Amino acid sequence: MNRYPLWKNLMIGIVLLIGLLYTLPNFYGEVPAVQVSSGKATLKLDASSATARIDKALAAAGIRQTGIFADPNSVRARFETTDEQLQAKDVIEREFNPDPADPDYVVALNLLSASPNWLNRINALPMYLGLDLRGGVHFLLQVDMPGAITKRLDSTAADLRTLLRDQGVRHSGIEREGRSIAVRFRDAELRDEARAAIGRFTADLLLADRDGADGIPELVATLTQQAEKTIQEFALKQNITTLHNRINELGVAEPVIQQQGADRIVVQLPGVQDVAKAKDILGRTATLEVRMVDETPGALEAALNGQVPFGSELYTERGGRELLVRKQVVLTGDRLTDAQPGFDGQTQEPAVHLTLDAAGARIFRDVTRENVGKRMAILLIEKGKGEVITAPVIRTEIGGGRVQISGQMTTQEATDVALLLRAGSLAAPMEIIEERTVGPSLGAENIEKGFDSTLWGFAAIAAFMIMYYLLFGVVSVVALAANLLLLVALLSMLQATLTLPGIAAIALTLGMAIDANVLINERIREELRNGASPQAAITAGYERAFDTILDSNITTLIAGIALLVFGSGPVRGFAVVHCLGILTSMFSAILVSRMLVNLIYGRRRKVEKLSIGQVWKPSN
Amino acid sequence: MEFFRIKNDIPFMRHALVFNVISLLTFALAVLFLATRGLNLSVEFTGGTLVEVHYSEAPQLEPIRQSLSAAAYPDAQVQNFGSARDVLIRLPNRDGLESSRVSEKVMGALSTVDGGAPELRRVEFVGPQVGKELAADGAMALLLVVVGIMIYLALRFEWRFSVAAIVANLHDVVIILGFFAFFQWEFSLAVLAAVLAVLGYSVNESVVVFDRVRETFKKKRGMDTPQVLNHAITRTISRTVITHGSTQMMVLSMLLFGGETLYYFSLALTVGILFGIYSSVLVASPLVMWLGVSREQFIKPKQEKQEAVV
Numbered sequence: 001m002n003r004y005p006l007w008k009n010l011m012i013g014i015v016l017l018i019g020l021l022y023t024l025p026n027f028y029g030e031v032p033a034v035q036v037s038s039g040k041a042t043l044k045l046d047a048s049s050a051t052a053r054i055d056k057a058l059a060a061a062g063i064r065q066t067g068i069f070a071d072p073n074s075v076r077a078r079f080e081t082t083d084e085q086l087q088a089k090d091v092i093e094r095e096f097n098p099d100p101a102d103p104d105y106v107v108a109l110n111l112l113s114a115s116p117n118w119l120n121r122i123n124a125l126p127m128y129l130g131l132d133l134r135g136g137v138h139f140l141l142q143v144d145m146p147g148a149i150t151k152r153l154d155s156t157a158a159d160l161r162t163l164l165r166d167q168g169v170r171h172s173g174i175e176r177e178g179r180s181i182a183v184r185f186r187d188a189e190l191r192d193e194a195r196a197a198i199g200r201f202t203a204d205l206l207l208a209d210r211d212g213a214d215g216i217p218e219l220v221a222t223l224t225q226q227a228e229k230t231i232q233e234f235a236l237k238q239n240i241t242t243l244h245n246r247i248n249e250l251g252v253a254e255p256v257i258q259q260q261g262a263d264r265i266v267v268q269l270p271g272v273q274d275v276a277k278a279k280d281i282l283g284r285t286a287t288l289e290v291r292m293v294d295e296t297p298g299a300l301e302a303a304l305n306g307q308v309p310f311g312s313e314l315y316t317e318r319g320g321r322e323l324l325v326r327k328q329v330v331l332t333g334d335r336l337t338d339a340q341p342g343f344d345g346q347t348q349e350p351a352v353h354l355t356l357d358a359a360g361a362r363i364f365r366d367v368t369r370e371n372v373g374k375r376m377a378i379l380l381i382e383k384g385k386g387e388v389i390t391a392p393v394i395r396t397e398i399g400g401g402r403v404q405i406s407g408q409m410t411t412q413e414a415t416d417v418a419l420l421l422r423a424g425s426l427a428a429p430m431e432i433i434e435e436r437t438v439g440p441s442l443g444a445e446n447i448e449k450g451f452d453s454t455l456w457g458f459a460a461i462a463a464f465m466i467m468y469y470l471l472f473g474v475v476s477v478v479a480l481a482a483n484l485l486l487l488v489a490l491l492s493m494l495q496a497t498l499t500l501p502g503i504a505a506i507a508l509t510l511g512m513a514i515d516a517n518v519l520i521n522e523r524i525r526e527e528l529r530n531g532a533s534p535q536a537a538i539t540a541g542y543e544r545a546f547d548t549i550l551d552s553n554i555t556t557l558i559a560g561i562a563l564l565v566f567g568s569g570p571v572r573g574f575a576v577v578h579c580l581g582i583l584t585s586m587f588s589a590i591l592v593s594r595m596l597v598n599l600i601y602g603r604r605r606k607v608e609k610l611s612i613g614q615v616w617k618p619s620n
Numbered sequence: 621m622e623f624f625r626i627k628n629d630i631p632f633m634r635h636a637l638v639f640n641v642i643s644l645l646t647f648a649l650a651v652l653f654l655a656t657r658g659l660n661l662s663v664e665f666t667g668g669t670l671v672e673v674h675y676s677e678a679p680q681l682e683p684i685r686q687s688l689s690a691a692a693y694p695d696a697q698v699q700n701f702g703s704a705r706d707v708l709i710r711l712p713n714r715d716g717l718e719s720s721r722v723s724e725k726v727m728g729a730l731s732t733v734d735g736g737a738p739e740l741r742r743v744e745f746v747g748p749q750v751g752k753e754l755a756a757d758g759a760m761a762l763l764l765v766v767v768g769i770m771i772y773l774a775l776r777f778e779w780r781f782s783v784a785a786i787v788a789n790l791h792d793v794v795i796i797l798g799f800f801a802f803f804q805w806e807f808s809l810a811v812l813a814a815v816l817a818v819l820g821y822s823v824n825e826s827v828v829v830f831d832r833v834r835e836t837f838k839k840k841r842g843m844d845t846p847q848v849l850n851h852a853i854t855r856t857i858s859r860t861v862i863t864h865g866s867t868q869m870m871v872l873s874m875l876l877f878g879g880e881t882l883y884y885f886s887l888a889l890t891v892g893i894l895f896g897i898y899s900s901v902l903v904a905s906p907l908v909m910w911l912g913v914s915r916e917q918f919i920k921p922k923q924e925k926q927e928a929v930v
Binding site: 132140142275276279431432433434435436437438439441442445446449450452453454456457458460461464465468500501504507508510511512514515518519522525526547548551552553554555556557558559560561562563565566567568569570571574575578613614615616 | 625664672674721724739740741742743745746747749750754757758760762764765768769772773776808809810816817819820821823824825827828831855858859862863866867868869870871872873874876877878879881882885886889
């Protein structure tokens with residue numbers, strides 16, 4: 001009766017084997033590596049050609065690599081020593097970024113798992129270490145949402161002015177008051193007219209009548225909840241995109257940029273020590289500029305020979321052609337409210353649709369009317385350095401604030417340009433509300449301390465269990481080791497972030513998990529004490545203990561889940577491991593230990609005595 | 621080896637009142653310390669900046685204080701952390717201070733002190749709004765744990781057990797907090813996690829005893845309620861001590877080897893485990909008894925035919 005069917009033994013065996021497989025990468029340690037990824041939103045990294053280029057460049061420089069790995073966003077080359085890594089970084093940097101002032105790719109130093117390639121192929125990776133273990137910077141940024149809304153209301157107020165003037169509705173003043181816009185009129189009829197006009201123009205505004213001071217009829221416009229939500233989502237998305245672009249410049253191997261809650265962004269930069277530079281980059285603003293192209297005959301040739309005409313600047317267009325652009329700015333990115341990829345209405349060519357605010361639209365209409373047939377350049381200015389994104393020819397006067405950029409673009413390029421136009425600047429200001437920096441030496445020390453605590457705690461428990469329960473103690477310790485194995489495997493598989501509190505949770509979970517085996521062993525002893533036969537005692541011990549184990553694990557799990565839901569930062573790191581540990585401990589303490597006991601005792605026809613330590617019986 | 625050779629059930633319930641008075645006194649003391657001394661909250665809760673630096677040779681703290689004072693941080697607390705070569709600097713959040721730049725300015729000020737610039741080990745800056753949220757989230761987590769466990773226990777056992785378990789274990793939580801208040805140990809997020817983990821853990825202790833109580837009620841007919849409780853506790857005391865001993869070994873290992881970061885975490889666990897045993901065995905069980913648990917609640921009532929009243 002103490003035998004598991006073959007399938008059950010097999011299942012447990014397979015689970016343990018998979019566990020072992022996915023735990024393995026953690027033992028190989030890490031080797032130095034160089035990682036190449038795209039540094040610009042408009043540039044996609046072609047993995048196969050990049051691999052070939054790295055391979056060739058390294059071979060030419062005589063640097064030996066131990067493997068080149070490609071994933072959709074980056075290509076990484078492994079090296080045996082850090083010396084080789086540093087040399088290789090220079091070589092690869094020269095190969096991919098011929099112009100150091102204008103890098104196309106991010107070439108960063110990284111660490112890669114040293115596990116053999118077959119493990120990498122089944123996606124068995126080492127645990128993902130948190131910043132407190134590997135060192136680095138963590139920022140929590142708060143996006144100023146009221147700021148984004150105010151900005152939008154200001155531009156809406158300007159739009160309304162233009163609209164009412166175009167429609168010939170006279171008003172006596174438009175002003176933003178906090179989070180609403182008040183429009184004053186001479187009489188109620190004008191107000192009705194205006195309301196109808198505004199209603200036709202946009203659905204984003206809620207309009208209400210109000211009698212202001214001295215009984216002046218007023219119209220109060222507030223943003224609908226839907227519109228506010230859209231603005232906030234847009235601001236957050238744009239800020240995240242902008243941060244991505246900027247952080248690429250830092251050359252961080254694995255940055256994490258994530259939304260947290262409705263208005264916060266988490267930025268994690270592993271390995272970064274220069275906090276001041278990181279903060280500068282996060283806080284910097286980039287701007288978009290529209291300028292006219294200087295098409296004076298001969299001017300470009302002169303500029304290429306070093307004689308740039310007064311009032312113009314020389315730029316390189318995407319695609320490599322030189323372009324002479326006037327210094328006078330027609331329009332800045334502040335006037336841009338949106339940029340979306342799409343298609344040309346007539347030719348069905350991919351295009352980018354820009355939306356300008358009212359003031360921007362007016363300027364744009366005037367400029368395009370006066371410059372039909374000429375080229376205008378759209379530039380992204382960052383760190384005082386400009387890049388021409390596109391320089392289209394103006395075909396007709398463009399009014400209404402809706403601008404389309406098209407011509408010789410693929411769908412992908414249209415998407416990228418739209419992204420770049422939106423990403424150039426932050427939609428709303430941000431503030432750092434949390435910062436954590438951990439130096440690399442502290443990180444390494446934390447790993448060591450966490451490892452030592454777990455090791456010694458485990459050793460103490462193992463020694464005690466074996467002394468107290470003999471063979472059953474050995475079984476319990478093997479089950480506990482299986483628990484550790486499965487937990488580490490699960491963490492590696494899920495790539496959940498392991499932090500120091502997470503290591504503490506591993507230790508604590510092991511300390512708690514032994515409870516299940518103590519319960520079982522005590523029950524078996526008790527059954528023996530009450531005179532049960534050894535085989536019956538094993539069965540009864542496991543069965544009776546099961547309910548209790550389930551109950552106690554569920555209560556612990558409730559606490560774990562509450563921590564997971566409400567915890568942040570270190571608490572969450574603790575909770576994830578704690579919850580996973582409870583689940584794996586149920587498996588190992590009950591199934592693995594029972595399988596072992598069954599294998600030891602279940603096959604024997606006659607068992608005289610169980611090796612479970614002394615069973616004391618009261619003598620009466 | 622067998623530690624516990626108990627012939628007869630130990631009459632725990634005879635001393636129930638004494639146990640409860642002891643725990644009530646401890647509880648009152650804990651509340652008193654919490655009220656008078658308060659918790660020494662970490663920057664995570666209060667907001668502020670914490671900078672940990674490492675010197676190659678043990679520095680004098682006074683020049684560091686003066687240099688920080690000169691750099692417009694007169695309210696900086698400077699102290700050794702772990703060893704004489706590690707220094708911890710705490711700065712409260714202040715209005716009008718560009719708080720997100722504090723860490724760089726502090727490092728700048730430190731590099732002007734004689735003895736060379738230290739190595740930056742750790743910076744934690746928490747803005748004022750985040751701290752409040754973390755405290756609120758912590759309170760919510762505690763509430764969720766309490767409600768969740770109560771519901772589970774009430775479904776699995778009976779309301780008397782769930783009330784008794786929660787009362788006994790919440791009093792553990794208060795006592796842990798009392799220890800932190802009395803010794804002014806630093807109360808951080810990690811400690812909060814430990815406190816909540818202990819709550820789940822010591823409820824599980826009560827569950828083991830209650831499981832036995834239920835089983836005994838069903839099996840042994842001749843016993844009255846205190847005898848049943850005594851029997852259940854006596855039968856589980858061996859596992860209680862061994863389990864908690866094992867967990868404590870692990871926690872002790874963290875206390876010894878885990879360094880500063882895990883120190884208070886493991887201290888909270890230690891206090892929690894010790895009081896957890898005491899309260900779930902010697903406080904929860906009498907509570908169940910006083911709440912009026914009896915055999916009838918565990919035996920399915922016989923189906924009586926409802927007769928119409930004429």
